[in-house]
Amino acid sequence: MAYLEMNNITKIFPGVKALDSVNFELNLGEIHTLVGENGAGKSTLVKVLAGAYKRDAGDINIEGKKAKILTPKDAMKQKIFSVQQHYSLQPNMTVAENIKFGRYSSSAGLINWKGVLKDAEDFVNELGFGEIDVKKKVYELSVAEGQIVEIVKALYRKPKILIMDEPSAVLPKNDLEKLHSILQKIKKDIGIIYISHHFEEIFKISDRITVLKDGKNVDVVKPSEINEEDLCKMMVGRDIGDMYPSRDKDKSDETVLKVAGLTTRKIHNVNFELKKGEILGIAGLVGAGRTELCEALFGLDPLIGGSVNLKNKRVSNKTPRRSISNGFGFVTEDRHKTGLILPMAVKKNISLVGYKKISKLTFINGKKDRDAAQEYIDRLKIATPTMNQLAEYLSGGNQQKVVLSKWLFSGADVLLLDEPTRGIDVGTKAEIYKLMKELTGEGMSIIMVSSELPEILGMSDRILVMHKGKIAGELYPEETSEEEILAYAAGLKTKTIN
Amino acid sequence: MTEQENLVINKKNFALDFVSKYDKYLMLVAFVVISAVLSDKFFTTQNLTNLLKQNAALGIVALGELLVILTGGIDLSVGAIASFSGILVASFLKTGMPWPVAAILAIGFATLAGLFNGLMVTVGKITPFIVTLASMTMFQGIGLLISKGRQVFFKNPDFLLIGREYFLGIPLVAWIWVAMSIIVAIFLGKTIMGRFIRGIGGNKEAVRLAGVSTILYESMSYTISGLLGGIAGVMMTSRLTLGTNVLGDGWELTAIASVMVGGGNFNGGIGTVGGTIVGVIILGLIGNIMNLLGVTIYWQQIIRGMIILLAVLSSSRKKLGSAA
Numbered sequence: 032m033a034y035l036e037m038n039n040i041t042k043i044f045p046g047v048k049a050l051d052s053v054n055f056e057l058n059l060g061e062i063h064t065l066v067g068e069n070g071a072g073k074s075t076l077v078k079v080l081a082g083a084y085k086r087d088a089g090d091i092n093i094e095g096k097k098a099k100i101l102t103p104k105d106a107m108k109q110k111i112f113s114v115q116q117h118y119s120l121q122p123n124m125t126v127a128e129n130i131k132f133g134r135y136s137s138s139a140g141l142i143n144w145k146g147v148l149k150d151a152e153d154f155v156n157e158l159g160f161g162e163i164d165v166k167k168k169v170y171e172l173s174v175a176e177g178q179i180v181e182i183v184k185a186l187y188r189k190p191k192i193l194i195m196d197e198p199s200a201v202l203p204k205n206d207l208e209k210l211h212s213i214l215q216k217i218k219k220d221i222g223i224i225y226i227s228h229h230f231e232e233i234f235k236i237s238d239r240i241t242v243l244k245d246g247k248n249v250d251v252v253k254p255s256e257i258n259e260e261d262l263c264k265m266m267v268g269r270d271i272g273d274m275y276p277s278r279d280k281d282k283s284d285e286t287v288l289k290v291a292g293l294t295t296r297k298i299h300n301v302n303f304e305l306k307k308g309e310i311l312g313i314a315g316l317v318g319a320g321r322t323e324l325c326e327a328l329f330g331l332d333p334l335i336g337g338s339v340n341l342k343n344k345r346v347s348n349k350t351p352r353r354s355i356s357n358g359f360g361f362v363t364e365d366r367h368k369t370g371l372i373l374p375m376a377v378k379k380n381i382s383l384v385g386y387k388k389i390s391k392l393t394f395i396n397g398k399k400d401r402d403a404a405q406e407y408i409d410r411l412k413i414a415t416p417t418m419n420q421l422a423e424y425l426s427g428g429n430q431q432k433v434v435l436s437k438w439l440f441s442g443a444d445v446l447l448l449d450e451p452t453r454g455i456d457v458g459t460k461a462e463i464y465k466l467m468k469e470l471t472g473e474g475m476s477i478i479m480v481s482s483e484l485p486e487i488l489g490m491s492d493r494i495l496v497m498h499k500g501k502i503a504g505e506l507y508p509e510e511t512s513e514e515e516i517l518a519y520a521a522g523l524k525t526k527t528i529n
Numbered sequence: 530m531t532e533q534e535n536l537v538i539n540k541k542n543f544a545l546d547f548v549s550k551y552d553k554y555l556m557l558v559a560f561v562v563i564s565a566v567l568s569d570k571f572f573t574t575q576n577l578t579n580l581l582k583q584n585a586a587l588g589i590v591a592l593g594e595l596l597v598i599l600t601g602g603i604d605l606s607v608g609a610i611a612s613f614s615g616i617l618v619a620s621f622l623k624t625g626m627p628w629p630v631a632a633i634l635a636i637g638f639a640t641l642a643g644l645f646n647g648l649m650v651t652v653g654k655i656t657p658f659i660v661t662l663a664s665m666t667m668f669q670g671i672g673l674l675i676s677k678g679r680q681v682f683f684k685n686p687d688f689l690l691i692g693r694e695y696f697l698g699i700p701l702v703a704w705i706w707v708a709m710s711i712i713v714a715i716f717l718g719k720t721i722m723g724r725f726i727r728g729i730g731g732n733k734e735a736v737r738l739a740g741v742s743t744i745l746y747e748s749m750s751y752t753i754s755g756l757l758g759g760i761a762g763v764m765m766t767s768r769l770t771l772g773t774n775v776l777g778d779g780w781e782l783t784a785i786a787s788v789m790v791g792g793g794n795f796n797g798g799i800g801t802v803g804g805t806i807v808g809v810i811i812l813g814l815i816g817n818i819m820n821l822l823g824v825t826i827y828w829q830q831i832i833r834g835m836i837i838l839l840a841v842l843s844s845s846r847k848k849l850g851s852a853a
Contacts, residue, residue, distance in 0.1 A: 351739070369732075372735050374799050
């Protein structure tokens with residue numbers, strides 16, 4: 032008998048059956064991966080298990096006995112802890128306080144802060160994350176460091192069941208590898224549920240894989256019994272064919288964008304050119320200045336030096352408004368924080384940037400507004416019951432399509448894409464790649480920042496690798512490899528370009 | 530496919546959706562029915578007219594409050610702005626100024642007061658709660674300074690007609706409320722400006738990255754709140770026939786409660802004109818029916834507070850259940 036059995040779990044949200052009689056089991060000592068497209072119900076299932084959502088039907092059994100899990104507290108009593116995609120840390124407390132939160136060592140009712148610090152430090156070192164300073168406040172940490180603290184905090188509570196909801200969406204590659212080896216080390220008497228979109232990772236760490244689609248079970252498989260292609264087919268329910276569209280042979284020689292000596296507080300002397308219809312991939316480690324380069328180009332960070340020329344005309348993008356009217360668009364890396372207005376209709380999000388096209392003297396032309404929304408819902412195949420659905424109720428992939436639609440509707444010569452497929456399932460990814468090719472075919476130029484090397488290699492016409500705010504190398508996808516890109520990203524190799 | 534399945538489920542939940550979408554309106558109907566059953570004086574022309582007269586000014590203030598709450602802010606100073614505008618119009622009238630000029634001047638100063646709030650929030654980058662708490666005290670102080678702390682009497686029979694006149698059997702002040710509501714509803718629903726104001730509360734950064742000046746639109750919402758507070762103050766002064774510093778006392782809280790009862794949310798981006806009107810009427814009804822039944826003022830306060838909590842509780846539960 033499995034340690035954990037979830038039987039016929041059903042969860043209904045208004046208008047959507049997120050889980051439809053889903054079964055799932057987990058043994059101690061196993062890493063059980065949950066895979067599926069966005070909206071397949073992976074996160075909902077683990078949230079039911081963690082007591083964050085109340086299920087509408089179904090049972091949860093632990094060691095063969097019915098377990099009452101209706102609130103997060105119930106789940107914690109059963110030693111179920113989860114590491115969420117979104118933060119659960121207190122930003123104004125130190126790392127040590129967060130790790131030990133609610134479990135402070137005390138004497139005579141007073142917290143022994145020295146003990147708290149020491150315990151936390153020992154525990155962090157034991158796990159091999161010695162580089163994390165436990166005295167630092169959480170708001171001072173990078174996203175990746177925050178995610179590590181989140182994991183440490185969960186492990187400190189000695190879980191029986193550990194839920195990891197897409198750590199690969201936020202952790203850089205080297206930390207992810209460290210996490211994998213830790214999970215292998217600790218899994219002896221723990222059952223680990225792991226959600227991931229990355230095939231490499233799924234095949235590397237899983238003992239078993241449960242595939243969900245549209246809130247229903249598809250199958251449970253062992254990684255040794257299946258290959259990537261078949262797993263992908265199971266998730267998507269169809270053959271997606273080639274992930275990356277083929278590269279066009281004949282490229283325009285027309286230079287659209289020329290960046291010279293671009294310098295801000297975060298990036299130094301960045302030079303490059305962008306051709307019409309080109310996809311320029313920007314690779315590098317977290318913190319190398321890739322997002323900051325986009326922000327500098329889009330006028331979110333003041334320039335200290337350098338120039339930007341668009342179609343042989345010098346442009347000064349001091350504010351987003353100026354950048355947009357100069358023909359730039361910026362799909363940011365975090366669609367929830369900076370991309371979408373979540374409590375607003377899909378329709379209104381789509382026309383947010385190109386509002387001038389649907390209005391005259393501030394008055395909205397309802398028909399133009401609806402037509403524009405319908406055009407992009409059809410073109411990008413956005414799955415939404417109506418165009419008036421609030422953006423927050425869409426799945427991640429569809430939300431990203433709304434963000435893209437917004438910038439496509441306003442129209443741009445140069446589109447900056449920062450991690451365009453982060454946290455998005457393979458099917459939608461392939462659609463977005465196809466769209467990017469269509470757009471460049473129509474003459475748009477794209478600068479794409481990505482942490483996924485296969486994406487960089489598969490999509491870019493040319494690759495720039497950044498290291499510590501500078502461009503460390505310029506590479507061509509046909510002639511390079513993941514290893515070479517990493518060597519440039521880590522600063523082991525440099526090649527100056529003009 | 531997913532889409533089709535979703536649509537099927539949508540149809541099944543249609544009745545449920547209908548209830549949850551129009552819950553405020555159903556609640557209003559329920560209150561009207563209960564009131565009619567409890568007191569036979571409720572459905573008299575005089576009582577209904579009184580109800581409208583008493584709540585029209587507050588209803589206008591609540592519209593301004595809605596705009597501010599939509600941006601994710603709060604305006605605690607609207608009551609003080611209304612009092613201040615009332616004192617101003619009374620003082621101007623006392624000098625013998627023609628009433629339209631006096632009213633426009635008073636409303637103009639109230640608008641400037643709103644602009645002041647807006648600039649402090651946007652350019653000064655101070656939390657709306659603190660800004661309007663401080664400016665509430667300031668505006669009250671200015672009102673007291675002008676009136677020397679006394680009531681301001683004036684003689685202008687034409688001006689008093691605003692509060693007394695009827696049109697098609699309905700008080701003029703109620704017509705003004707209706708007109709303002711329509712204007713604000715059009716502003717929010719049919720203009721880009723209104724969409725940006727709502728968007729700022731939903732996600733300010735996304736609006737900024739869309740090349741929109743958030744400073745402009747956030748300031749605009751406070752300024753309009755000041756303007757509407759000014760109109761309400763002038764209307765109420767006409768009804769009271771004198772200028773008084775206690776005219777708008779507590780209005781800010783009732784206005785905020787009305788927006789919340791009507792489905793608004795302090796997180797911003799959520800709330801409607803229709804809901805806010807319903808909120809004002811429900812809160813007004815409760816007071817009205819309890820007065821008719823002779824419930825003491827102490828119990829009235831307790832019951833009113835409970836109903837505000839219940840209304841907001843029901844809408845926040847709805848939100849929790851749908852967190853996908």
